Amino acid sequence: MNLLIRKMTLDDLEQVTAIDQLSFSLPWPPRSFQFEVTDNPASRNWVAEMEGQTVGLLVAWLIVDEIHIATFAVHPNFRRQKIGEQLLAHALKSASAEGALKSFLEVRASNHAAREMYRKFGYLEDGIRKGYYKDNGEDAILMTLERIRL
């Protein structure tokens, strides 16, 4: 099936918010996505679209030579089809073209699917933020990709 990765627009916000809510126990308020699209100059926002449907989202912040993955999800009905992999690769490649050399993120300790995907990309686990997530006090694992190579 044809997958298109493109910049997020205001027209995507309804579907983006729905995917976010299906994917996280602490979803972002819808106005946060709006802010990222319209008001945050550091923000690099992507969606994956399949046959007219938004099936994935990724929000990242480009700060000098670092790209911080802020949130990233694939609709539950479309997982394990390499959509996440393609979204992340696209975001990293695009950031690299803008001068990003490294990337970092936080991930829930229990999120083995995401940790596995990041490891595949070369991210290393290099820190823990104890009790970072407010809903259940779970730790965040900090992961860093020292050199973006795609």
Ligand SMILES: CC(C)(COP(=O)(O)OP(=O)(O)OC[C@H]1O[C@@H](n2cnc3c(N)ncnc32)[C@H](O)[C@@H]1OP(=O)(O)O)[C@@H](O)C(=O)NCCC(=O)NCCS
């Ligand atoms: C993490 C997430 C974005 C992955 O998206 P996806 O499109 O399903 O992932 P892909 O099909 O591209 O998988 C790429 C690789 O990631 C790993 N992976 C993905 N899902 C996995 C799972 N459920 N269990 C173990 N490994 C998994 C595998 O290594 C996989 O490669 P493989 O299929 O060759 O084994 C998706 O599971 C998701 O939206 N989860 C909820 C939100 C979330 O946790 N976001 C990340 C926050 S830090």
